[in-house]
Amino acid sequence: MQEKTKALKAAFPHTIPILTGFMFLGMAYGIIMESKGYHAGWTTLFSLVTFAGSAQYVAITFLTASFNPTAALMMTLMVNARHVFYGISLLEKYQKAGKYKPYLIFGLCDETFSIVCSTKPPPGIDQTWFFLWITLLNHSYWVLGSLLGGLVGSLISFDLQGLDFVLTALFVVIFTNQWKSQDDHKPAICGVVCSTVCLIVFGPNRFLIPSMVIILLILSGWRRSYLEKYELVEEPIP
Amino acid sequence: MTLTPVETLITIGIVTLGTMMTRFLPFLLFKGADAKNSYINYLGRVLPYASIGLLVVYCLKDVNLKSPAYGASEAIAIFCTAASYYWKENTLLSIGAGTVIYMLLVRL
Known part of the structure; x- marks a missing residue:
């Protein structure tokens, strides 16, 4: 048990930028869905089972037009095709994940990938649990953000324009880090x-x-x- | 809601299915391909660098270069993020500074 807590402590700091970005983008998503008549329950369900920001944003188009599953599938495959690269990049790292492997692969969004591919757990920390916490934390930020957006989004009156840049900045930092290394x-x-x-x-x-x-x-x-x-x-x- | 609840559930299921196809495909396809020095092994080494490059461009895909700012806010904020990280190697500092600069610039 202590091993898992240690892995959580090591993993959490890496997810702080994602916490910020997902709270903002998740809430924005919840607000848009609410405005289209899809209440917090639908948004939370969608974020829980799909966990793919850009595909979910694109899917709003299909939720507000006439029912067209084929087009929705094609569009999702096009928008998320980049994930294939993530899987190829992580074949080795996820090889020993055992029973947690399916969940790690399920949660392989852009942000999770960017952390996992560029970070090694500190010495003495279990690698699988380290990656598992990163995935689990990111997943919960996204679900929580969507839920809050759907429930109380309309009450928020701060001007948060541009806060989504936090995720771009995260990828720029990782790019720079890789460049230096x-x-x-x-x-x-x-x-x-x-x-x-x-x-x-x-x-x-x-x-x-x-x-x-x-x-x-x-x-x-x-x-x-x-x-x-x-x-x-x-x-x-x- | 434009769709019925059942149609909504199917659409959500389809988007999930499509997403999971792209995430699971490499792991299913190359399950046994852990041979040393294989082509996939090589791709696994170089693709992380190319993928993050692609991801940065992907984030900027909707920047409107025809707007009066010509994407200057993005360019300045990215430069500050990258330069400060190159110098200090502090992830949260660079991300925070870059984001605050961007939020200020888009309000000018």
Whole structure:
């Protein structure tokens, strides 16, 4: 039991930016859903079972138009296609998670991924529990934010415009951290340049999948030189 | 509510299904592929860096470059976040400072 508490103490500080971002975005989501006639119960259920901010925002379109499950599925797959990259990145890290693995994969939203892929638990902390707490805390922030937004959102009169930037800032910090910790910047540059070019060419609603395909092609092309550079013949570095 | 409760439940189920397909797919597809030096192993090493780059751009996808500010608020706030982190390596300080700067800039 003490091991789990220690893991929680180690995990919580990493989730503070997400607590801020999810409270804000979750509440905003609850308020919008409420305004469309979907009360707090629906919003909470949706956030609990789906746990995917952008897909849930997009789904408002499908909840307020005529019933169209096929379009909803296609749109969700397009919006969330980037999660495939997260899974490939975490195959190794989540390998030993045992019975908690399905939940860890379920909770793999952008924010959870960004923390898990860039953070190692401190020495003496159980890795699975560390990642489990991060996922569980993020999940509960999102559900709680949605619930509060649906219940009391309309009573809030502070001007919080721009607070959603907290999540962008989180990803920028992680990007900078990765940049400092690596001497090979090519994968990071590839990610930014390919997606920026695709964003300009295909526009905000269609750029994700072309970006992913081009990133995969370019990274595949670099494989040989990467393996030579790091002389990866035997056991890979964890 | 535009949809009936049953239609709403189905729509929520479909969005959940779609999301979980994208999250579980790699783990189901490459279940046994832990061979050293495999192609997937290589991707697992380089993709985290490319993915965070993609994610930063994804966050900025709706920035309107045709607005009077030309995305300057975002650019300045991102620069401050990255530069302060590069210098001090304090995650919460950089995120807090970047967000406060952004919230001030969008009110100018």
